[in-house]
Amino acid sequence: MTDNAVRCEAGAARHRFALRIYWEDTDAGGIVYYANYLKFMERARTDLVQRAGVDQRRLLRDDGLMFPVKRCDIEYLRPACLEDEVIVETAVRKVGGASIDLAQDVLRQDELLTKAHVRLACIDRDGRPRRLPVQVKHAFAGMAGGEGSS
Amino acid sequence: MTDNAVRCEAGAARHRFALRIYWEDTDAGGIVYYANYLKFMERARTDLVQRAGVDQRRLLRDDGLMFPVKRCDIEYLRPACLEDEVIVETAVRKVGGASIDLAQDVLRQDELLTKAHVRLACIDRDGRPRRLPVQVKHAFAGMAGGEGSS
């Protein structure tokens, strides 16, 4: 994972979010249950928009807007285990008018565990596609300065 | 668990709901994660009110009513494991004006795994206590004919 370290040092725009693995995250195989990595990636996205000053709760309550995942392509390389500390690294690949493409990796120190491409959309309470609010767009576009490969 | 078999044969009012344990339910200890029994008990309650003709979805959408758990006292006796088929057995202990008391056991065949007492309330979208709708009250009261101890 020298690669990852280099990408960070080079200042490519990446959001890093740390979390710990608890019993609730594991399964009888002794490792993190595969669906739970999607929870970790969503926590990182929430943190990212929060830090950019976006209030998802208010957007939901006042404007009825939500930002559901439209597609998620995830590759599982190595498992995370109980009490591991992992990092979700998020890079913006593309910010469109009504969708956002992200690369989200989960790492344990410099070891890549999962690798995902995620597309978010914007919808209203009736599920109709809506243009992204400017603040949400900015939250992600502000990060898109890096080369964002993944 | 002869006791349980007898209670059933005697016609005491009990709702029985079967479910299977999947990987998602287990943890690295190789057994069902302790919080997940509360999910199983909630599935059984949903099934119970559905069978009584109550449409929780409509009550939420049209009347803003929900039936949250106000307290849950649960005892863990033996663990359920991957691929076990378990039964949630629900008995009504008391139907009040604004709350319902249930006894909910989880069993694997005739073996008692967990034992819980659950109190449900009725609230509106603002969290204010409301009287139970008649149909919900009837759904549970219809069951309360048995002696229902547990």
Next chain:
Amino acid sequence: MTDNAVRCEAGAARHRFALRIYWEDTDAGGIVYYANYLKFMERARTDLVQRAGVDQRRLLRDDGLMFPVKRCDIEYLRPACLEDEVIVETAVRKVGGASIDLAQDVLRQDELLTKAHVRLACIDRDGRPRRLPVQVKHAFAGMAGGEGSS
């Protein structure tokens, strides 16, 4: 959804697994949380191998074998909601020596909600790749050309 209906009528080998949406599956957006569709797909895979006589629990305990997902590409088309009954439809795309490729759709009646491609591998307790046990291979291969409805 004519497409899907046609595929079924044409006798393509598909495993169908029904499940209900409970409160635990939903989120504050009022719809099923995106990670939970992966749980549904895993329940269907467990049901599929169980019906083929494979005992995952024994394989884990005696041989230390697990069948983790190596990749999952999922597209979210429409959301499932509280109390919906949905069907997970699984078709085998390819059975290799050490991996299995599946197509898994989640439908509400004839409406396609999510669409996924899933690759399973076989590993031992140390995470080393292993060849698929013959019985597991047969469980899936039997579907790849057969009529396989369930």
Next chain:
Amino acid sequence: MTDNAVRCEAGAARHRFALRIYWEDTDAGGIVYYANYLKFMERARTDLVQRAGVDQRRLLRDDGLMFPVKRCDIEYLRPACLEDEVIVETAVRKVGGASIDLAQDVLRQDELLTKAHVRLACIDRDGRPRRLPVQVKHAFAGMAGGEGSS
């Protein structure tokens, strides 16, 4: 919540653990799903023993020891919502030879959301009761009279 504030000021030994509410924690009622508070309480217990130098992972792997919840009595007073930051406050009530009794509250600032009593036991891989390892006993006993920093 003057009560709680007072207890803190009085220097009673309490472990405090902060966490944030994500979409995964909520349900279609717009609030945290009731089973998930048990996850929060377990995260706090893991943090508590970790800080005391106990390695649960090693105890599981080398000695086959686990510390399951034997009973949990939880009262739900007010709901937590999306993006809330909550605190799990843990106090030791009693450390016995083979079990530990805890009081675990979940608070949002000075507002008490849930209130629980939890009993932990020690078992081996076959589910047989075992005496608590000295280090685990000390982790909790150290709190029972200490000043409870976090």
